[in-house]
Amino acid sequence: MNRKDIIIEKLKKHIGEKRARRINEVIQQRTNLIRVVIEDINYERNAGAVLRTCDCFGIQNASIIEKYYHEWVTHLIAKGAEKWVDIDRFDTPKTNNTLACIEKLKQDGYLVVACTPHNPDITLPDFEITKKTALLFGCEEDGLTNDALNNADLKLSVPIYGFAESFNVSVSAALILQDLVTKMRKSNMQWQLSEEERKDLEIVWLVRAMGRPGQLILKKIQAEVL
Incomplete structure (x- = not known):
């Protein structure tokens, strides 16, 4: 040994x-092929729900972006939400942490996918995972920032057939991960x-x-x- x-x-x-x-x-x-990124989510419980969803689907790595430094990230970490998921924190004061995170993801070879209901390039049923993919989710009220949307490689949406404009962020993360993790596991990729x-x-x-x-x-x- x-x-x-x-x-x-x-x-x-x-x-x-x-x-x-x-x-x-x-x-x-566990897999590193898919990574989840949450940007400026307003409500701690929703961020916690997304991280628990990552654990459930075997996603080992997540990133938390704060445009400005907020102590709630520290509180979330302290509560143990990260116990089984490794978290990179982008919360440096006076820094555009969104751009810093996206730059790091691209350097690491990730396809950066912005999850948004607005002007998508592709919808979830048509999206196939073919390489390392980072999924960006934004805050509850405003969604992803323009920095995230403009610098992502692709914009992805979940089809909606009712009056609501979008799903709750934790629901959206669960739906997208369930679909992509299933596709990943059925593929010939080394995940x-x-x-x-x-x-x-x-x-x-x-x-x-x-x-x-x-x-x-x-x-x-x-x-x-x-």
């Missing part, structure tokens, strides 16, 4: 076989994490599962296997 395998085996002894097995099972279903990514994530999750003592236990084990 290599060093990471040894660390994983030692960490497992601290949380019990059943829980360790469940962590490993869930990791096998699962690499072996090394799975090992790294398993270490992180085993430590998180222990709560406060986790980091101290990890440091002790790392010192033992040097």
